[in-house]
Amino acid sequence: xxxxxxxxxxxxxxxxxxxxxxxxxxxxxxxxxxxxxxxxxxxxxxxxxxxxxxxxxxxxxxxxxxxxxxxxxxxxxxxxxxxxxxxxxxxxxxxxxxxxxxxxxxxxxxxxxxxxxxxxxxxxxxxxxxxxxxxxxxxxxxxxxxxxxxxxxxxxxxxxxxxxxxxxxxxxxxxxxxxxxxxxxxxxxxxxxxxxxxxxxxxxxxxxxxxxxxxxxxxxxxxxxxxxxxxxxxxxxxxxxxxxxxxxxxxxxxxxxxxxxxxxxxxxxxxxxxxxxxxxxxxxxxxxxxxxxxxxxxxxxxxxxxxxxxxxxxxxxxxxxxxxxxxxxxxxxxxxxxxxxxxxxxxxxxxxxxxxxxxxxxxxxxxxxxxxxxxxxxxxxxxxxxxxxxxxxxxxxxxxxxxxxxxxxxxxxxxxxxxxxxxxxxxxxxxxxxxxxxxxxxxxxx
Amino acid sequence: xxxxxxxxxxxxxxxxxxxxxxxxxxxxxxxxxxxxxxxxxxxxxxxxxxxxxxxxxxxxxxxxxxxxxxxxxxxxxxxxxxxxxxxxxxxxxxxxxxxxxxxxxxxxxxxxxxxxxxxxxxxxxxxxx
Numbered sequence: 001x002x003x004x005x006x007x008x009x010x011x012x013x014x015x016x017x018x019x020x021x022x023x024x025x026x027x028x029x030x031x032x033x034x035x036x037x038x039x040x041x042x043x044x045x046x047x048x049x050x051x052x053x054x055x056x057x058x059x060x061x062x063x064x065x066x067x068x069x070x071x072x073x074x075x076x077x078x079x080x081x082x083x084x085x086x087x088x089x090x091x092x093x094x095x096x097x098x099x100x101x102x103x104x105x106x107x108x109x110x111x112x113x114x115x116x117x118x119x120x121x122x123x124x125x126x127x128x129x130x131x132x133x134x135x136x137x138x139x140x141x142x143x144x145x146x147x148x149x150x151x152x153x154x155x156x157x158x159x160x161x162x163x164x165x166x167x168x169x170x171x172x173x174x175x176x177x178x179x180x181x182x183x184x185x186x187x188x189x190x191x192x193x194x195x196x197x198x199x200x201x202x203x204x205x206x207x208x209x210x211x212x213x214x215x216x217x218x219x220x221x222x223x224x225x226x227x228x229x230x231x232x233x234x235x236x237x238x239x240x241x242x243x244x245x246x247x248x249x250x251x252x253x254x255x256x257x258x259x260x261x262x263x264x265x266x267x268x269x270x271x272x273x274x275x276x277x278x279x280x281x282x283x284x285x286x287x288x289x290x291x292x293x294x295x296x297x298x299x300x301x302x303x304x305x306x307x308x309x310x311x312x313x314x315x316x317x318x319x320x321x322x323x324x325x326x327x328x329x330x331x332x333x334x335x336x337x338x339x340x341x342x343x344x345x346x347x348x349x350x351x352x353x354x355x356x357x358x359x360x361x362x363x364x365x366x367x368x369x370x371x372x373x374x375x376x377x378x379x380x381x382x383x384x385x386x387x388x389x390x391x392x393x394x395x396x397x398x399x400x401x402x403x404x405x406x407x408x409x410x411x412x413x414x415x416x417x418x419x420x421x422x423x424x425x426x427x428x429x430x431x432x433x434x435x436x437x438x439x440x441x442x443x444x445x446x
Numbered sequence: 447x448x449x450x451x452x453x454x455x456x457x458x459x460x461x462x463x464x465x466x467x468x469x470x471x472x473x474x475x476x477x478x479x480x481x482x483x484x485x486x487x488x489x490x491x492x493x494x495x496x497x498x499x500x501x502x503x504x505x506x507x508x509x510x511x512x513x514x515x516x517x518x519x520x521x522x523x524x525x526x527x528x529x530x531x532x533x534x535x536x537x538x539x540x541x542x543x544x545x546x547x548x549x550x551x552x553x554x555x556x557x558x559x560x561x562x563x564x565x566x567x568x569x570x571x572x573x574x575x
Contacts, residue, residue, distance in 0.1 A: 154552035158463035
């Protein structure tokens with residue numbers, strides 16, 4: 001109902017904004033004015049086909065009218081506001097009205113979508129600049145090539161100056177300097193050629209996004225999060241699958257790690273039987289793990305990467321290491337997993353880190369204009385890869401699904417402090433760019 | 447008595463050019479290409495000025511300089527460090543390690559000679575010092 005209400009309101013606001021009579025739009029969309037009236041007043045749901053026709057009649061994209069996409073736009077605009085430097089505006093400057101982002105999105109969906117898209121692009125470009133800067137500073141090839149160029153140029157400059165100045169230079173020494181300049185010019189040609197080839201390749205190798213984890217995650221998303229080629233008769237090796245991915249460097253290493261893990265999980269939990277059990281146990285990782293006598297973490301990974309459909313509810317998965325850094329992100333609509341910066345410390349993911357080995361199930365409400373509830377299963381697994389004398393490594397898993405009526409008390413959480421409207425949150429680590437907000441956003445029982 | 451410069455530089459062609467221009471200026475120049483035993487060489491030779499490259503096999507110029515400044519016998523030795531142009535980090539590291547002066551590569555011969563001279567007031571004319 002929430003989706004319908006939001007979409008209907010947006011349709012009405014758009015129609016009024018362009019001053020088109022209800023009857024005109026209804027006719028263009030192939031429905032009656034009375035039916036459009038019901039939609040606009042949030043009393044009828046709108047299917048995808050009809051939404052597309054209404055959007056066309058209103059001269060906007062269906063995405064601009066759709067609540068699911070709006071959620072992403074609102075989040076992107078909040079991130080845009082959060083990305084502004086935290087300085088007092090100069091005299092005459094007007095600070096962005098962060099508390100009115102949703103109103104802005106409602107009234108100007110096209111502009112809002114364009115801004116959100118720009119913000120996403122800016123973020124990607126900033127990360128690319130960081131990566132290139134990092135490369136210039138630390139890339140061993142560039143560093144070595146720069147040293148080589150400077151050495152050769154220094155030698156050529158000094159030697160050529162000696163020869164140009166003339167004076168009393170013994171003939172054998174003069175011949176030797178000529179030879180040195182010649183040798184150095186050959187070295188310079190070689191290193192210049194190497195540099196040009198390297199930079200050409202670097203340009204080809206650096207498409208957006210540039211963070212290795214983003215690239216590996218994007219690859220998993222393109223596979224539908226399920227690496228079917230690794231399963232069943234005729235399964236290919238993870239190395240061969242990833243070799244065909246086009247990924248390079250660290251992104252390829254990460255993807256290979258994902259693929260190896262997926263192959264190992266698939267061997268432990270054959271697809272057909274596992275899907276049947278997942279249905280039977282309502283995708284409850286704790287119960288499935290108990291019935292199969294397998295690690296909860298492995299079951300969570302397998303549940304999150306099953307093929308779409310098959311009568312199963314879509315599941316998101318976040319995995320973090322002991323430092324709380326997300327090392328795997330499979331988001332859900334309305335519950336994106338921030339790529340950079342800290343996430344909400346109230347996620348059950350982090351509660352699991354403090355209580356390793358115990359499955360945790362929590363209802364979580366993510367703050368938004370229309371807060372959404374999710375059911376989250378979390379679990380922290382410990383590893384000791386170097387035995388008793390080595391460090392203990394923790395990985396926490398959080399498997400989550402949309403669940404409007406989740407059980408028990410609800411944790412009032414968010415995505416990240418900077419874009420979270422819950423003013424009174426006890427876990428807040430930094431101010432929100434949204435400023436003081438209404439009570440409705442923080443109303444969930446903690 | 448001719449003043450002595452010890453040049454620690456692993457690039458043979460650079461060393462040859464520097465040796466030529468400093469020798470022509472009246473200095474006695476000894477070259478050494480390895481960072482690992484550079485300090486031993488300095489202790490034995492006791493130069494009036496040390497010209498030190500940063501990127502050396504065995505040990506970096508910064509490591510050599512740091513040890514040199516920690517040695518009471520050598521701490522006062524004027525040291526010219528040859529850094530990479532545009533690499534502020536190298537320049538800062540050279541000064542932090544105790545460089546008396548630094549000269550970014552690539553440099554002009556006249557600048558090199560003037561800088562080496564400036565490191566030893568008595569060596570304005572090295573052969574007369």
